[in-house]
Amino acid sequence: MFRINATAASARFLDLVAEHVVSTGDDQYSVNEVLRTNGAAWDKATVPDYRLRMRGKSFSCWKNPIEGECAQLGLRVALIPHSVVQRIHDPIDTNGRVCVKHLLTPKKAGEKLDRLRRERLLFIREDWRELPPQASFKDYLAPQG
Numbered sequence: 001m002f003r004i005n006a007t008a009a010s011a012r013f014l015d016l017v018a019e020h021v022v023s024t025g026d027d028q029y030s031v032n033e034v035l036r037t038n039g040a041a042w043d044k045a046t047v048p049d050y051r052l053r054m055r056g057k058s059f060s061c062w063k064n065p066i067e068g069e070c071a072q073l074g075l076r077v078a079l080i081p082h083s084v085v086q087r088i089h090d091p092i093d094t095n096g097r098v099c100v101k102h103l104l105t106p107k108k109a110g111e112k113l114d115r116l117r118r119e120r121l122l123f124i125r126e127d128w129r130e131l132p133p134q135a136s137f138k139d140y141l142a143p144q145g
Contacts, residue, residue: 008074009073009075013070016034017030017031035070038073039070039071039072040075040077041068041071042067044062049061049062050063052082052090054087054088054104061081061083061092062079064081065078066078085100086100087103087104088103089119101119101121103116123141124141124142125140125142128140
């Protein structure tokens with residue numbers, strides 16, 4: 001998940017990512033590599049971190065956004081905390097700040113849905129298009145079960 005402001009520097013960054021992803025087939029890896037190879041520097045000194053494990057490897061997470069600069073491209077950048085946009089379950093107490101759970105799940109639809117239900121994620125009703133314009137957020141949610 002990311003947001004980008006429309007500038008000449010961000011257009012150049014996206015061009016570089018598009019070129020890079022042709023050979024990797026992995027957008028996240030390409031974004032990371034373009035930032036790394038263009039000298040991105042991160043200010044982590046004042047932000048407490050913790051570690052999580054995935055696929056037998058440990059990686060660093062931060063409780064707050066980390067700001068940085070990619071001077072070679074003229075970009076200012078910030079990393080969203082993993083606890084807010086989760087790729088794997090994150091035990092940090094977020095006080096309801098989780099915005100996205102982009103969890104690793106099985107590829108088969110039935111297994112995927114079972115895993116998402118176990119994580120207690122919300123689903124949109126199949127007939128959501130039929131709801132009136134004044135419907136509340138909760139009206140759009142499918143029954144849990």
